[in-house]
Amino acid sequence: MDIFAELDWRGLVHQTTDPQNLRQWLSEGSKIVYAGFDPTSDGLHVGNFVPLMMLRRFQKAGHRPIVLAGGATGMIGDPSGKSEERNLLSAEQIEHNLEGITHELGQFLDFDGPQAARLVNNYNWMKEWDYLTFLRDIGKHFPVNVMLGKESVKARLEETEAGMSYTEFSYMLLQAYDFVHLRKTHGCGLQVGGSDQWGNITAGIELARRMGEGGLHGLTCPLLTKSDGTKMGKTEQGAIWLSPKKTSPYVFYQYWYNTEDADVDACLRMLTELSEKEILSLADERANAPQQRRSQQELASSLTRLVHGDEGLQKANKASEVLFGATIEQMSDADLTDIFADVPSQELARDQLANEGLSIIEALCQSGLAKSKSDARRTVDQGGAYVNNRRVEDQSRSLTQADLASETVMVLRSGKKRYALLKFV
RNA sequence: GGGGGGUUUCCCGAGCGGUCAAAGGGGUCAGACUGUAAAUCUGAUGGCAUAGCCUUCGCAGGUUCGAAUCCUGCACCCCCCA
Numbered sequence A: 001m002d003i004f005a006e007l008d009w010r011g012l013v014h015q016t017t018d019p020q021n022l023r024q025w026l027s028e029g030s031k032i033v034y035a036g037f038d039p040t041s042d043g044l045h046v047g048n049f050v051p052l053m054m055l056r057r058f059q060k061a062g063h064r065p066i067v068l069a070g071g072a073t074g075m076i077g078d079p080s081g082k083s084e085e086r087n088l089l090s091a092e093q094i095e096h097n098l099e100g101i102t103h104e105l106g107q108f109l110d111f112d113g114p115q116a117a118r119l120v121n122n123y124n125w126m127k128e129w130d131y132l133t134f135l136r137d138i139g140k141h142f143p144v145n146v147m148l149g150k151e152s153v154k155a156r157l158e159e160t161e162a163g164m165s166y167t168e169f170s171y172m173l174l175q176a177y178d179f180v181h182l183r184k185t186h187g188c189g190l191q192v193g194g195s196d197q198w199g200n201i202t203a204g205i206e207l208a209r210r211m212g213e214g215g216l217h218g219l220t221c222p223l224l225t226k227s228d229g230t231k232m233g234k235t236e237q238g239a240i241w242l243s244p245k246k247t248s249p250y251v252f253y254q255y256w257y258n259t260e261d262a263d264v265d266a267c268l269r270m271l272t273e274l275s276e277k278e279i280l281s282l283a284d285e286r287a288n289a290p291q292q293r294r295s296q297q298e299l300a301s302s303l304t305r306l307v308h309g310d311e312g313l314q315k316a317n318k319a320s321e322v323l324f325g326a327t328i329e330q331m332s333d334a335d336l337t338d339i340f341a342d343v344p345s346q347e348l349a350r351d352q353l354a355n356e357g358l359s360i361i362e363a364l365c366q367s368g369l370a371k372s373k374s375d376a377r378r379t380v381d382q383g384g385a386y387v388n389n390r391r392v393e394d395q396s397r398s399l400t401q402a403d404l405a406s407e408t409v410m411v412l413r414s415g416k417k418r419y420a421l422l423k424f425v
Numbered sequence B: 001g002g003g004g005g006g007u008u009u010c011c012c013g014a015g016c017g018g019u020c021a022a023a024g025g026g027g028u029c030a031g032a033c034u035g036u037a038a039a040u041c042u043g044a045u046g047g048c049a050u051a052g053c054c055u056u057c058g059c060a061g062g063u064u065c066g067a068a069u070c071c072u073g074c075a076c077c078c079c080c081c082a
Helices: A003-009 A019-027 A046-060 A091-106 A131-137 A144-149 A151-159 A171-186 A195-210 A249-257 A261-271 A276-288 A294-323 A333-339 A360-367 A373-381
Strands: A032-037 A064-069 A118-121 A190-194 A217-221 A345-348 A385-387 A409-414 A418-424
Touching (some): A003 A019, A032 A046, A032 A171, A091 A118, A171 A195, A190 A195, A249 A294, A276 A294, A333 A409, A345 A360
Parallel strands (some): A032 A190, A190 A217
Antiparallel strands (some): A385 A409
16 A cells, blocks of 8 residues: 555645655655654643544554654743743643653554554653753754744744744754654654644754764644634634543544534545545535535544544444433433533432422522523523423423433433533432 | 713613613524524523512712712723813
8 A cells, every 4th residue: 555645645745855755765665654742731632633643544554653752842842833932841740741641642553563653752862961962962963044944933033022932942953853863763764743843854854864864754744724724623612632531522523523514524534544435425425415414424433433432432422312302211320421421410409309399490590501590481481491301391390200311310401502410319 | 280071781882860671783592494504583681489579870979759861979991281
């Protein structure tokens, strides 16, 4: 399989050091490819997805991936694509972040077999350097005028008033040296990354050449952006994370399911492992029957399965079904807790359900769905109140044992999507 | 220092001394429609024991049967002249 051709049709090739040679080089046999991830937060998010998948694709095509966790570079802060100097993360924070992301990185790659992936941390080799030696051995190879010409630096100096510290300015040296180091110790010949990494990657190649290691390659993929120009993976509630602890499989699934028609094709190509044929056929279906949302379904399913496994996908599916209208009854507490993991819940005394029961108005207030009783009444009046996904039309309705959806839980909803759980214990 | 204008419900903004919980717009919420989209349409949008009552119009007093509307003082904002 020609990996380069595949990356090409997927739209993953943004810039390369030399398309002809790179393609040739890749076809010669199993190569070592690396991508770096800085521990700027304690988990991976959708923004890390594309480079991760790149490595995965390389591995599947018979190459060996190296994942570099930036324990050292993370301490400095990459200025690429940042308009302002950032606050330094504390050493403990970085340690914590590294722990978080390293194990997540693992799940995308195969760490066994002949193409076993490797995980390295650049802190392990950077910590050996002392300042003077680094300046003499590495810094000497970096002409400042070239560094000033790099987009990451230029943008900061020319287009903003933010300026840049010597620390961030030096970031490039560290990442450049990583490449050289991996070349020497692992025989790594290609670095991949997002398009904002181009400057850092070429700096590495340049450094290697000056240090007597020629023939390195670089490849960047486009940043995944939506048709409106905003970044993929950001919502008003924050980033979409890969860890189920930070973003539930359901929210993850829904995020992709709601992808705009205009964006879904690029997502399918860049993020999934569906074949070109499948993707073209989805494009066809989308053109003929957009309301079926088959593309979105495939995208959401395939990514959820990849990140959260079959079980996670099932949960997300079940949750979607329930959250979008299926009536809720005869379920277990465990099921409901799972499905409504992201939904606020309140505990109430069980005896509130006895006798007359709890009025729907009161219940809406208690659950936080209504700001006041008037608000609750309005909601009911307007037909926006639901118990266990059944509409409640009568203000005087009261809730009793019979309205429990499971052993102890009742599911309230206001409007289309706002849910709350009441637990009666 | 002198003069003028302003401060209204989530935001903007209208508001003859009674018919003002306060126009209109935005936002938000709900409903219909729909593709879990966009657009559109309808309704709602201080609180409560909801045919009624209570609390709101910068703050504190006052006039009046009655004040967001008039008067006095205070605070903050804007403009003009020095």
